[in-house]
Amino acid sequence: SHNTTLARIIKEELKCSDMDFYHINAANVRGIDSARIILENMSLYPMNGLVKIYHYEESHQLTGPTQELLLDETEEPPDFVYFIFCTTEPTKLKKSFKRRGWQGETKNLTRGEMTSLIKSVLNKELEGADFFR
Numbered sequence: 852s853h854n855t856t857l858a859r860i861i862k863e864e865l866k867c868s869d870m871d872f873y874h875i876n877a878a879n880v881r882g883i884d885s886a887r888i889i890l891e892n893m894s895l896y897p898m899n900g901l902v903k904i905y906h907y908e909e910s911h912q913l914t915g916p917t918q919e920l921l922l923d924e925t926e927e928p929p930d931f932v933y934f935i936f937c938t939t940e941p942t943k944l945k946k947s948f949k950r951r952g953w954q955g956e957t958k959n960l961t962r963g964e965m966t967s968l969i970k971s972v973l974n975k976e977l978e979g980a981d982f983f984r
Contacts, residue, residue, distance in 0.1 A: 853957045854937035858906040868900030877912040890924045902931045910936040911943035
């Protein structure tokens with residue numbers, strides 16, 4: 852999905868290693884016990900990169916108690932820990948949970964928008980290339 856793609860772009864920009872990037876599908880792992888394990892481990896320094904990222908896909912499926920636990924614990928995480936909560940149904944998240952972070956909306960690009968974006972990136976790459984020097 853485009854949410855996962857965006858999370859992986861953020862991962863690269865923050866120089867997070869594959870070992871320190873945790874993708875959690877809340878449709879399958881939504882209970883409080885799983886969240887407690889993550890919160891216990893979040894204080895450990897990254898194994899191979901500069902940061903640790905916990906990416907929750909379908910976060911609207913987290914149980915109410917799990918959202919509360921994450922709300923409390925993610926308010927002031929260590930400087931090297933980032934949480935990304937993605938959902939297709941934001942109305943199912945608690946209001947207090949949604950207010951704690953930055954909210955953005957993604958959408959599919961049209962064919963024309965994709966073509967324009969690809970051309971722009973290619974032009975910038977070619978400007979810096981040594982092909983014609």
